[in-house]
Structure formats: structure tokens, C-alpha cells
Amino acid sequence: MDVPGTSDAAAQILHRVFGYDSFRGQQREIVEHVCAGGDVVALMPTGSGKSLCYQIPALVRNGTGVVISPLIALMHDQVTALRACGVRAGFLNSTQDPDERRTVEYDFLDGRLDLLYLAPERLRTEPALRLLDRGTVALFAIDEAHCVAHWGHDFRPDYLALSVLHERWPTVPRIAVTATATRQTLAEIDSRLGLREARHFVASFDRPNISYRIEPKKEPRRQLLSLLRGEHRGHAGIVYCLTRASAEKTAAFLAAQGFVALPYHAGLDAGTRALHQARFGREDGLIVVATIAFGMGIDKPDVRFVAHLDLPRSVEGYYQETGRAGRDGEPATAWLAYGLADVVAQRRLIDESDGDLAHRRRLAVHLDAMLALCETAGCRRAQLLAYFGEVYPHPCGNCDTCLAPPAVWDGTVAAQKLLSTVVRLERLRGPSFGAGQVIDILLGRKTPRVLSYRHDALPVFGIGGELREAEWRGVARQLLAAGLLAVSGDHGTLVLTEASAQVLRGQRQVMLRRDVPVAAAAARAGRPAAAARDGRPTAAARDGKPATPPPGELPPDAGPVFERLRTWRAAAAKEQGVPAYVIFHDAALRQIAASPPATLTDLAQVNGVGETKLARYGQQILDILAQDGT
Ligand code: ADP
Ligand code: ZN
Numbered sequence: 001m002d003v004p005g006t007s008d009a010a011a012q013i014l015h016r017v018f019g020y021d022s023f024r025g026q027q028r029e030i031v032e033h034v035c036a037g038g039d040v041v042a043l044m045p046t047g048s049g050k051s052l053c054y055q056i057p058a059l060v061r062n063g064t065g066v067v068i069s070p071l072i073a074l075m076h077d078q079v080t081a082l083r084a085c086g087v088r089a090g091f092l093n094s095t096q097d098p099d100e101r102r103t104v105e106y107d108f109l110d111g112r113l114d115l116l117y118l119a120p121e122r123l124r125t126e127p128a129l130r131l132l133d134r135g136t137v138a139l140f141a142i143d144e145a146h147c148v149a150h151w152g153h154d155f156r157p158d159y160l161a162l163s164v165l166h167e168r169w170p171t172v173p174r175i176a177v178t179a180t181a182t183r184q185t186l187a188e189i190d191s192r193l194g195l196r197e198a199r200h201f202v203a204s205f206d207r208p209n210i211s212y213r214i215e216p217k218k219e220p221r222r223q224l225l226s227l228l229r230g231e232h233r234g235h236a237g238i239v240y241c242l243t244r245a246s247a248e249k250t251a252a253f254l255a256a257q258g259f260v261a262l263p264y265h266a267g268l269d270a271g272t273r274a275l276h277q278a279r280f281g282r283e284d285g286l287i288v289v290a291t292i293a294f295g296m297g298i299d300k301p302d303v304r305f306v307a308h309l310d311l312p313r314s315v316e317g318y319y320q321e322t323g324r325a326g327r328d329g330e331p332a333t334a335w336l337a338y339g340l341a342d343v344v345a346q347r348r349l350i351d352e353s354d355g356d357l358a359h360r361r362r363l364a365v366h367l368d369a370m371l372a373l374c375e376t377a378g379c380r381r382a383q384l385l386a387y388f389g390e391v392y393p394h395p396c397g398n399c400d401t402c403l404a405p406p407a408v409w410d411g412t413v414a415a416q417k418l419l420s421t422v423v424r425l426e427r428l429r430g431p432s433f434g435a436g437q438v439i440d441i442l443l444g445r446k447t448p449r450v451l452s453y454r455h456d457a458l459p460v461f462g463i464g465g466e467l468r469e470a471e472w473r474g475v476a477r478q479l480l481a482a483g484l485l486a487v488s489g490d491h492g493t494l495v496l497t498e499a500s501a502q503v504l505r506g507q508r509q510v511m512l513r514r515d516v517p518v519a520a521a522a523a524r525a526g527r528p529a530a531a532a533r534d535g536r537p538t539a540a541a542r543d544g545k546p547a548t549p550p551p552g553e554l555p556p557d558a559g560p561v562f563e564r565l566r567t568w569r570a571a572a573a574k575e576q577g578v579p580a581y582v583i584f585h586d587a588a589l590r591q592i593a594a595s596p597p598a599t600l601t602d603l604a605q606v607n608g609v610g611e612t613k614l615a616r617y618g619q620q621i622l623d624i625l626a627q628d629g630t
Contacts (some may be wrong), residue, residue: 006032006035006036006060006313007028007032009035009060010028010031010032010035010056010057010060011028013056013059013060014056015610016610016611017059017086017087017610017611017612018052018085018132018608018610019085019588019604019606019607019608019609019611019613019614020607020608021607023052024048024049025044025048025049025054025203026044026201026203027049027052029052029201030042030175030577031052031053031056031060031425033054033199034054034057034061034139034173034175035056035057035060035061036197036285036545037171038173038198039173039174039175039195039197039198039199040053040173040174040175040176040177040199040200040201041175041176041177041186041189041198041199041201042101042175042177042188042197042200042201042203043177043179043180043186043200043201043202043203044177044201044326045203045204045205045206045207045322045323045383046207046324047207047209047301047323047326047327047329048179048203050143050179051078052176053175053177054067054139054141054177055082055087055115056142057138057139057173057175058114058138058139058141059087059114060117060213061138061139061359061546062136062138063111063119063135063136063137063138063163064108064111064113064114064115064116064135064136064137064138065115065138065139065140066115066116066118066132066137066138066139066140066145067113067115067117067118067140067141067143068118068119068120068123068140068141068142068155068162068463069117069118069119069120069143070119070120070143070144070147070156070159071119071143071144071299072093072094072095072119073274073277074095074299075091075117075119076091076095076182076380076429076568077281077299077578077579077582078091078299079115079117079580080239080578080579080582081582082114082115083612084578084582084583084611084613085612085613086611086612087114087115088107088108088113088115088415089114089115089116089117090104090108090111090112090113090114090115090116090117091104091116091117091118092104092105092116092117092118092119092122092128093118093119093122094115094119094121095130101437103112104116108131108135109131109135111135111136118605119158120147120156120158120159120161120162120588121158123158123161123162123164123165124158124161129164129168132169133168138172138175139172139174139175140165140172140173140174140175141174141175141176141177142159142162142165142174142175142176142177142193143177144177144178145159145176145177145178145181145189145193146178146185146189147159148160148162148188148189148192148193149180149184149185149189149192149226150188150189151517151538152406154180159192160192160524161191162192163192163193163194164490165193166193166194166208171195171520174193174195174197174198176193176195176616177416178321179320179434182316182318183199183389184389186200189258192362194260201337204385204390205319205385205388205390206381206385206390206392207323207326208396208398209326209329209330209331209332209335210322210323210325210326210332210333210334210398211331211332211333211359211398211399212322212334212380212384212398212399212400213333213334213335213336213380213400214335214336214337214338214373214374214380214400215335215336215337215338215400216337216338216339216470216474216477216515217309217337217338217339217341217342218337218339218470220337221250221253221308221309223337224239224250224254224307224309225257227255227305227307227333227335228253228254228259228287228305231305231333232304232305232333234284234285235285235304235305236280236283236284236285236286236287236296236300236302236303236304237270237287237303237304237305237306237307237325238287238288238289238290238303238305238306238307238310238324238325239254239261239287239288239289239290239306239307239309240290240292240294240296240306240307240308240309240310240319240321241290241291241309241310242291242309242310242311242345243291244263244265244266244267244291244383246309246310247263247264247265247289247290247291247534248263248289250263250266250289250309251263251287251289254287254289256538259287259300260283260286260287261286261287261288261289262279262280262287262288262289263276263288263289263290264276264277264288264289264290264291264293264294265290265291265293265294266291266293270294273293276288277294277298279301280298281300281579282573282578282579282580283486283580284566284570284580292321294318295320295321295324296348297561298324298521299327300324300327300562300579300581301328301407301581301585301627302327302328302330302581302585302586303324303325303326303327303332303333304325304326304330304331304332304333304476305325305332305333305335305516306322306324306325306332306333306334306335306347307323307333307335307336307337308321308335308336308337308338309337310338310342310345310372311336311338311342311345311346311374312336312342312370313346313363313366313367313370314366314367314369314370315369315370315373315384315387316366318370318373318384319384319387319388320337328581328585328587329587330586330587334390336374338374339473339477340435340473340474340476340477340480342469342502343371343477343481343487343494344434344435344480344487345492345533346367347480347486347487348487348492350363350367351487351488361470363584368483369387370480371480371481372481373387374480374481375406375478375513376401377401377405377406377408377513378395378401379392379395379396379401380396380399380400380401380402381396381398381399381402382395382396387619391470406509406513406514406515407514408512408513408514409511409512409514410509410510410511410512411475411478411510411511411512412503412506412508412509412510413512414464414466414467414472414475414512415475415479415484415503415510415512416465416503416504416506417442417460417463417464418438418442418472418475418476418479418485419479419484419485419496419500419503419504420460420504421441421442421458422438422458422485422494422495422496422500423496424458424459424460425437425438425441425455425494426495426496428453429518430453431453432488432493433493433494434487434492434493435473435476435492435494437449437450437455437466438476439469439472439476440455441455441458441460441461441462442460442462442463442464442467442472443464443465443469443472444456444460444461444463444465445464470515471515474513474514474515475513478512478513479510482510483497483499484497484499484500484503484510485497485500516610554590554594555594556595558590558593558594559593561592561596561624561625562589562590562593562595564624564627565589565593565621565624566580566586566589567581567594568620568624569584569589569623572617572620583613583617584608584609584613584617585608587608587611588606588608589606589608589628591606591607592625594623596625597622597625598622599622600614600618600619603618603621603622604618
């Protein structure tokens with residue numbers, strides 16, 4: 001229960017230092033438990049505010065909070081952001097020279113640090129352990145705690161050594177946090193870090209501010225362009241591609257269309273990658289086109305969209321990648337274009353992958369779950385959360401299927417026609433064919449390939465005139481997704497599955513989603529951001545704050561003020577060499593522009609304006625607002 005005084009102290013720090021006036025979700029309970037010396041394991045989604053869960057106890061408790069983080073590239077920015085709030089923070093990692101390190105070490109030993117960030121490999125060295133012995137440690141925070149788990153994909157051997165923390169400092173509270181949600185991972189965190197006795201906090205993994213949209217892939221670049229031009233002009237975002245080559249090409253394409261877009265993939269040298277990541281962090285409105293190599297360690301709060309031009313391999317991957325959007329709780333878009341070729345390509349990757357049958361089965365199970373998410377006619381959010389074992393009680397109102405429910409049609413006859421064509425081709429025992437040839441046959445097209453193999457003589461030739469080519473591709477894609485059709489070999493050859501027989505014999509009905517033409521779907525969906533606010537509260541509304549207008553929805557006369565504030569912020573950020581959001585988040589600037597404060601006291605009420613920032617920037621902001629009146 002509450003420790004007398006702790007609760008007040010924590011709430012005061014939340015307000016005074018960070019400029020927020022209420023805790024979110026389970027933050028208060030976690031903070032109080034750690035302040036009182038208890039251990040915590042917290043599973044909370046990205047953007048839910050995990051950092052405050054250890055930063056505030058570090059400020060409340062005596063000594064320095066030691067944060068173990070694998071994200072060396074981020075430490076500098078994290079420390080900069082804390083210092084901007086007046087917190088005495090420092091880090092120790094391999095990027096520093098000995099002098100810098102020594103300064104930080106003395107600060108720690110002399111009790112001049114509230115927070116100290118460390119890379120996990122440091123804790124393998126005796127000097128680092130002795131250093132910690134000689135200072136006062138308020139708590140240990142283990143960030144990205146899933147890195148201790150073999151089960152996941154971010155395993156770091158150095159994390160295993162973190163069991164030393166409890167053995168060496170049994171009375172110092174530990175808090176392990178992660179946004180990775182599976183049961184296996186949790187079990188490993190508990191056992192490897194000796195945290196079974198810790199209090200566990202598991203938040204819902206819903207990200208209500210993210211609007212999920214999955215649409216059929218037609219002309220992916222044009223579709224992407226219309227998303228960016230229509231809804232995300234000037235916004236920062238990530239576009240994921242499957243291959244390095246397509247990441248390069250797409251970045252070049254977007255750049256040619258006037259966007260600031262940079263590629264990021266494992267084929268670029270380390271320097272270029274670091275530069276592109278740094279620019280993404282610092283500049284406003286930059287787009288990174290990346291393979292999955294770009295990910296961990298993106299804690300930019302104002303990523304407004306994550307677009308996938310290729311199908312992710314698993315729901316976990318999709319959730320993690322889309323989760324990089326909207327950490328700040330403001331409306332954001334997760335958009336995916338997916339088509340028949342994706343299914344064929346992914347199935348082939350699995351067939352060709354190294355590893356035993358069990359491994360390939362596991363990959364197939366992952367892919368099937370992802371396909372089911374793509375093909376569902378129900379609420380995407382409900383399906384996504386169901387995958388993580390959560391029940392979402394009602395349609396969310398903020399995904400494409402909720403906003404524009406897809407029509408479902410009886411595709412049994414179409415499926416039978418397509419499967420019969422596959423049967424006929426199999427019986428010929430000639431070369432094998434992919435979906436393209438099957439569809440040409442159904443449509444009765446006398447292409448050179450059709451004629452040269454005499455496929456125009458097949459009884460199925462031309463029996464599919466009732467559907468257009470795109471519709472047939474939709475049928476094939478959905479049959480593949482449902483396991484009623486399979487691909488084999490490296491040419492994407494279509495083959496039957498055991499379940500196909502039931503369809504051919506008329507024992508199984510096949511209901512299909514009707515692919516909505518892209519433009520129509522977008523028009524019907526309307527502005528997802530608006531739906532997000534009507535449907536479920538944004539983070540700001542949950543906190544009982546006056547709602548911050550979402551991006552693009554400022555009162556008309558506030559637009560120019562907002563832009564002036566952004567210009568000022570960009571200049572200030574550049575001068576200090578920090579990312580713009582370290583100065584103020586967009587949400588704070590929008591709130592200021594929407595209802596301009598007249599005094600410093602009014603300004604202090606804005607979410608995200610703490611004492612230090614008020615003292616440092618308050619007058620400058622009031623001056624900018626005053627210019628408006630003249
Ligand atoms: P996580 O690490 O869980 O992804 P962060 O700790 O980076 O999330 O927090 C996400 C954003 O939410 C940050 O911009 C942070 O300042 C903000 N935030 C956290 N807690 C609160 C709160 N109680 N009130 C308002 N904003 C908050
Ligand atoms: Zn929904």
C-alpha cells in the first residue's frame with residue numbers, strides 16, 4: 001500500500017519536473033511500489049510511459065537510479081531529454097572517451113546524479129561493479145527486459161549477467177520493463193533475472209491512437225503516395241520494405257516526389273545508418289524507408305505513420321513495427337498494402353528456409369496468423385489483440401474494417417473454378433504454373449504462353465469471365481491465406497491442399513471479402529484521426545487534460561501560431577543540437593497554439609511544461625504569442 005509521503009512526492013515530481021498533472025494507467029502504482037523498495041516487472045505497450053515508472057522513483061529515493069539499456073545510440077538523447085527537464089542524468093558507454101567517463105563516474109560517486117544509464121556489457125566488468133559499490137544506487141531499471149529471453153528475437157547474452165544485480169545488491173529494488181508481450185518471454189524474464197517474487201503489472205496491449213489499415217496491393221507506390229499526400233503531409237514516418245533494393249528504390253521515389261526520405265538497411269555502412277537514424281530523430285517530418293533492420297531504439301515520440309509495402313512475417317513483427325507510431329498518444333496510422341504476390345513470396349521463403357520441419361511449421365503458423373489478420377472481415381484491433389490473448393469487447397471504430405466494413409460474398413463457385421483449373425494443369429504433368437497463368441486461362445486470354453501450351457483447349461478455358469483479373473487475384477490470395485490452396489516450388493506453382501477437395505466436392509462453402517477499390521475505401525473511411533477521438537479517448541483526454549487538437553485539426557486561426565512555434569522550436573533544437581521533441585512535443589505546441597496562455601502561470605498548465613522548461617523557454621513562447629496580436 002501507500003508509503004506515507006511517497007505518493008505526494010511522486011505526484012509533485014510528475015508535475016514539477018515533467019509538467020504532467022496525472023499518472024497514466026498503472027504508473028502510479030508502479031512508482032509507489034518501487035519507491036517503497038519493491039521489485040516490479042512491467043509489461044506495457046510502447047508509448048505507455050514506462051520511463052517515468054523508474055525515473056520518478058529514482059528522483060524520490062536516495063541515490064542514483066541505474067538504468068540498464070541496450071540502446072547505446074539512444075542514451076545520449078535520453079540523457080539530453082532528462083537534462084532539459086532539469087534532471088541530473090548521465091551515461092557510461094563505449095562511445096565516450098576516458099575523460100568523459102571519469103567525469104560521469106565522479107558525479108555518480110559524489111551523489112550528483114539522479115539517473116545513470118549503462119550498457120549491459122559494463123556490468124560484466126569488475127571495475128563497473130566496484131564503481132556501483134562505492135556510490136549509492138536508488139534502484140536498478142532494466143529497460144527492454146525481453147532481451148534476456150532466448151525465445152524472442154532481440155536476445156542479448158549480456159543481459160544474462162544481470163542476475164548479478166540481485167546477488168550483489170539484494171536490498172536495491174529492481175524494475176524490469178518491456179513492450180514485448182508473450183508469455184514465454186515473461187517467464188524467461190522472471191527466471192533469468194530472479195524476479196518471480198516481483199509485483200507484475202501487465203497493461204493492455206491496445207494502442208488506441210493507432211488506426212490500423214490493411215488494403216489490397218495494386219500500385220503500391222501510388223497507394224503510398226496517396227496516403228502520404230492525403231493524410232501525412234510533413235509528418236515523420238517509417239516505410240517498411242522486405243528487401244534492401246526496394247527500400248533504396250522507394251526512398252528514391254519518395255525523394256523524387258518531394259519528400260525528405262532516406263533508406264535504412266543492413267547493406268548500408270554503419271556510418272550512413274547512424275546518420276540516417278540520427279536525422280530521423282532530429283529533423284521534423286523525415287521519412288525513413290527501411291527493412292526490419294530499422295527498429296529497436298527508435299523512441300521518437302512523434303512518428304505519425306508506419307507503412308508496410310510488404311507483408312510482415314508474423315503478427316508479433318507487425319505489432320512491434322506498427323507500434324513505433326504514435327508513442328506520444330496522438331493519432332497515428334499503421335498502413336499495410338498486401339497482395340497475392342506477398343503470400344506466394346512468403347510461402348516460398350518458408351519452403352526454402354534452412355532448419356528442420358518443425359522450424360518451417362512454426363514459420364508457417366506465424367504467417368497464417370498474419371494472413372488471417374489481413375483477410376479478416378472483422379475488427380482488426382480485436383483480431384490483433386486476440387492474438388496476444390486479450391479480448392477486445394467491441395469493434396474499435398478506428399480500423400479500416402470498422403470504418404468501412406468490407407462486403408462478404410459467397411465465393412464457393414469462383415473457388416471451385418480456380419481450383420479446377422489448378423487440377424487441370426496438374427493433370428497435364430507439364431511445366432508448372434503460377435497464379436498468372438491460371439487467371440489467364442480463367443479469363444480466356446489467348447496469350448502466347450496460353451497458346452504455346454494449348455491451354456486454350458482446356459475445358460476450364462474462359463469459364464471465369466464474371467470476375468475481373470484483380471478479383472481473381474483476390475480469390476487466389478484468399479484461398480492461399482485460408483489454406484485452401486498452396487504454393488510449391490520456386491516458381492510459385494499453385495497446388496491443391498487436402499482441404500481443397502472439400503471445396504471441389506461442394507462440401508465446403510467459401511466466403512470471401514470483397515476487395516474495396518482503394519480510393520473508395522479511403523473516402524468511406526474518412527479521417528481516421530477524427531474517429532479515434534470519437535471512438536476512444538486519446539491519451540490526453542484520458543488524463544483529464546483539455547483535449548489537444550490532433551494533427552491537422554487546429555482551429556483555423558491557430559495554424560500560423562503553431563507553425564511559428566514549430567519554427568522557433570526547430571531553431572532552438574538546432575542551436576542546442578538536440579531533437580526537436582526534447583524541447584517540446586508537438587502536442588504541447590498545439591495546446592499552446594489552440595488556447596494561447598497569457599501568463600507564465602497559464603503556460604505552466606500545459607501538458608509537458610515543467611519548471612525547468614518554463615524557466616528556460618516560457619518568456620520566449622509568450623513573446624512569440626504576443627507577436628501574433630500585432
Ligand atoms: P514507453 O517507454 O512506454 O514507450 P515513454 O516512457 O517514452 O513510453 O513515454 C511515451 C510518451 O508519453 C512520452 O512522450 C512521455 O513524456 C509521455 N508520458 C508518459 N507519462 C505521461 C503522463 N503521466 N502524462 C502525460 N504524458 C506522459
Ligand atoms: Zn476495428
